[in-house]
Amino acid sequence: MKTHKLSRAHAATYMATRRTVLTGALAGIGTLVGGCGTEQSLAGSAGDTNTLVIGSQDYYSNEIIAEIYAQGLEKLGYKIDRQMRIGQREIYMPELKAGAIDLLPDYTGNLLQFLNPKATVTASQAVYNQLREVLPDGLRILNQAPASDQDSYVVSAKLAKRYNLKQIGDLRAVPNLVLGGNSELETRPYGPKGLKSIYGVNAKFSPIEDSGGALTVKALRDNSIQLADIYSSDPVLAGSDLVVLADPKSLFLASQVVPVISERIDERAGTEINRISAMLTSRALIEMNHQSTKLQRSARDIAKAWLATQSANAS
Secondary structure, eight states: OBOSOOOHHHHHHHHHHHHTTOOSOOOEEOOOOSSTTOOOOEESOTTOOSOEEEEEESSHHHHHHHHHHHHHHHHTTOOEEEEEEEESHHHHHHHHHHTSOSEEEEEHHHHHHHHOTTOOOOSHHHHHHHHHHHSOTTOEEOOOOSOBOOEEEEEEHHHHHHHTOOBGGGGGGSTTOEEEEOGGGGGSTTSHHHHHHHHOOOOEEEEOOSTTSHHHHHHHHTTSOSEEEEETTOGGGGSTTEEEOBOTTOSSOOOBEEEEEOTTOOHHHHHHHHHHHHHOOHHHHHHHHHHHHTSOOOHHHHHHHHHHHHHHHHO
């Protein structure tokens, strides 16, 4: 499995090669009528078995989801080139637009805010619908999964008790507040600027490059930071020493797992991806994340076991 970042030069070279063999590519994707589990009309050749490139964010949970899609398509006979842990949207979105990646799982609300920082919709289906409208040319999204994995603001239970913190706005009472998260959080709409404009909370920013992982949690517990951005599917949130703050003003948009695809994903592949997405729940995602973080199982093994369980349940 490759885990390096695709370069833009690589994207151009790769696309030049692929254009010579591309036939019967997907011309477009029809309108999705419903939400989760709703069939989406795909047009194009189902017989194109050229290698598909599947990528993931530099986030262990996203790699698991990408691996699930990869293995599902391999069972149908597709050849898959894995490009895992590429980076965050500033890196992989140009690669998607260049055609160097054919499929990458993303999250509806966060992707919408990346493409349109002024987005105001908050409900799941509204977010999904608006996301479809702002995607760059050549990219489409398939059905969103029931699984949600969105940013959340978390404090230590000790700090929550001291300042009676229950929702994000309560952080106004905390002096010298430091927010920790990936470096890109500093400029995200829901980062320090969003905290100030929506909740009136002032926060300094401390970059911690582990996507809300062990280093971030340690900094929170050590009080090096007082506020952390941790994804909602992280099993660590089940612990009694951390408190997830309520977000009554919807600083964070609803963010459900959604596959972003290129025009090379044909009807047969798209149908399989939608079938897999329909089975992916938040509970399943949290359990798989537990297997990764606590049991140290590989993304490939976790995906294989999950797919086997779904197959057994369906038989």
